[in-house]
Amino acid sequence: MFEKxxxxxxxxxxxxxxxxxxxxxxxxVAVHSTADEDAMHVRLADESVCIGPPxxxxxxxxxxxxxxxxxxxxxxxxxxxxxxxxxNARFAELTxxxxxxxxxxxxxxxxxxxxxxxxxxxxxxxxxxxxPGGDGPxxxxxxxxxQARAIGYPVLIKASAGGGGRGMKAAHGENELGAALAxxxxxxxxxxxxxxxxxxxxxxxxxxxxxxILGDGHGHVVHFGExxxxxxxxxxxxxxxxxxxxxxxxxxxxxxxxxxEAMAKLGYRSLGTLEFLYQNGEFFFIEMNxxxxxxxxxxxxxxxxxxxxxxxxxxxxxxxxxxxxxxAFSGHAIECRINAEHPRNFTPAPGKITEYHTPGGMxxxxxxxxxxxxxxxxxxxxxxxxxVVHGRTRNEALMRLRRALGEYVIGGIDTTLPLHxxxxxxxxxxxxxxxxxxxxxxxxGGG
Ligand code: ADP
Numbered sequence: 001m002f003e004k005x006x007x008x009x010x011x012x013x014x015x016x017x018x019x020x021x022x023x024x025x026x027x028x029v030a031v032h033s034t035a036d037e038d039a040m041h042v043r044l045a046d047e048s049v050c051i052g053p054p055x056x057x058x059x060x061x062x063x064x065x066x067x068x069x070x071x072x073x074x075x076x077x078x079x080x081x082x083x084x085x086x087x088n089a090r091f092a093e094l095t096x097x098x099x100x101x102x103x104x105x106x107x108x109x110x111x112x113x114x115x116x117x118x119x120x121x122x123x124x125x126x127x128x129x130x131x132p133g134g135d136g137p138x139x140x141x142x143x144x145x146x147q148a149r150a151i152g153y154p155v156l157i158k159a160s161a162g163g164g165g166r167g168m169k170a171a172h173g174e175n176e177l178g179a180a181l182a183x184x185x186x187x188x189x190x191x192x193x194x195x196x197x198x199x200x201x202x203x204x205x206x207x208x209x210x211x212x213i214l215g216d217g218h219g220h221v222v223h224f225g226e227x228x229x230x231x232x233x234x235x236x237x238x239x240x241x242x243x244x245x246x247x248x249x250x251x252x253x254x255x256x257x258x259x260x261e262a263m264a265k266l267g268y269r270s271l272g273t274l275e276f277l278y279q280n281g282e283f284f285f286i287e288m289n290x291x292x293x294x295x296x297x298x299x300x301x302x303x304x305x306x307x308x309x310x311x312x313x314x315x316x317x318x319x320x321x322x323x324x325x326x327x328a329f330s331g332h333a334i335e336c337r338i339n340a341e342h343p344r345n346f347t348p349a350p351g352k353i354t355e356y357h358t359p360g361g362m363x364x365x366x367x368x369x370x371x372x373x374x375x376x377x378x379x380x381x382x383x384x385x386x387x388v389v390h391g392r393t394r395n396e397a398l399m400r401l402r403r404a405l406g407e408y409v410i411g412g413i414d415t416t417l418p419l420h421x422x423x424x425x426x427x428x429x430x431x432x433x434x435x436x437x438x439x440x441x442x443x444x445g446g447g
Pocket of ligand 1: 131156162163164165166200201202203204206208232235236275277286287436
């Protein structure tokens with residue numbers, strides 16, 4: 001097993017990884033920017049190294065600084081967490097070249113799935129049905145028109161290097177296509193330095209359902225069930241739950257099986273998530289994330305498995321050690337992503353936390369690095385806390401979530417807590433009768 005792991009991330013996910021390491025008896029190194037020197041994970045880590053000024057490009061994304069910190073502290077592995085360098089194949093390669101283990105998949109698989117056009121093609125070959133779409137990258141507007149006519153309107157223009165819902169624009173007819181294409185290309189270039197886009201059929205009422213898998217790189221793969229991440233704003237997840245209220249047992253079994261078979265064929269190693277849209281009883285593969293995901297706790301809550309621990313164990317070369325039939329599913333879990341943002345207009349709200357009280361009690365879990373008196377810096381993602389509940393049934397989980405949201409106090413800044421209190425009280429959400437467009441309507445006052 002590793003003796004010392006460097007955590008190349010910040011915020012709640014850095015703390016999450018630190019906790020797994022501590023329980024495994026592994027020493028931890030926190031790296032941080034000057035904006036995060038008082039962060040909870042930095043205080044709790046065995047060692048910490050300041051790797052640069054606040055802008056992520058000069059600190060958390062600064063590969064030489066992160067790898068130097070690992071070398072100086074003698075860390076034998078790096079956990080990249082979520083975001084930042086987690087899906088950077090070059091970083092994974094360089095980590096290995098410097099004698100450190102990258103806790104994640106092979107650079108080849110990161111690269112393959114990071115190119116969404118190549119990922120869809122591979123997924124199809126592996127038996128995962130993709131969303132119907134165009135025949136390759138869009139060359140120009142005339143090519144986009146040709147592809148869109150073949151697919152049928154409405155179409156969605158998506159960035160090949162995509163992530164976080166950026167570079168994605170819908171066109172409902174040929175008259176909208178030119179402008180939407182230009183916008184998507186500009187956004188993709190701005191966000192990823194790559195303007196390559198492709199077309200997909202725009203599904204009008206899907207749910208987002210994804211499968212958590214874990215592979216050992218030798219063809220042994222298990223899944224930890226599905227997560228339903230249908231409530232979204234700007235294509236970003238807001239509330240996640242497991243299991244999905246929309247699937248029956250046969251659909252669930254089918255989805256788990258095709259996902260495991262595909263990943264076994266690929267020889268995938270580490271944690272990964274296969275994302276699908278689900279509409280009218282059909283699943284459509286959209287992308288794979290080759291890393292830990294923000295919403296992983298809901299899968300942990302219904303299986304009792306610490307996924308980060310499993311990821312670290314396999315990276316250290318331990319055998320998987322169990323089969324699909326050893327994973328028992330129990331009850332229902334729901335997670336709310338709480339952001340430092342105004343709950344209605346979503347303006348970022350960094351600042352000082354003046355008062356902090358977390359909910360507790362049976363089946364309640366809080367993932368957050370916040371404490372009274374800490375500062376939420378303005379430079380990074382606005383996610384500040386995740387509230388996760390578990391109940392024997394979905395109804396019990398909903399009641400518990402409502403109770404826990406009522407107890408949670410985060411004073412001094414605006415947060416999206418009030419929005420979550422409204423969501424859990426919304427009849428459509430309670431009934432599970434929503435699609436990916438519901439939350440936008442709900443926020444706008446409809447739904
Ligand atoms: P990203 O990598 O930017 O997160 P994804 O491909 O994972 O992009 O899609 C993010 C979200 O965008 C999905 O969860 C879904 O809500 C929406 N979306 C993606 N593809 C489609 C599609 N073909 N039709 C309708 N909505 C889509």
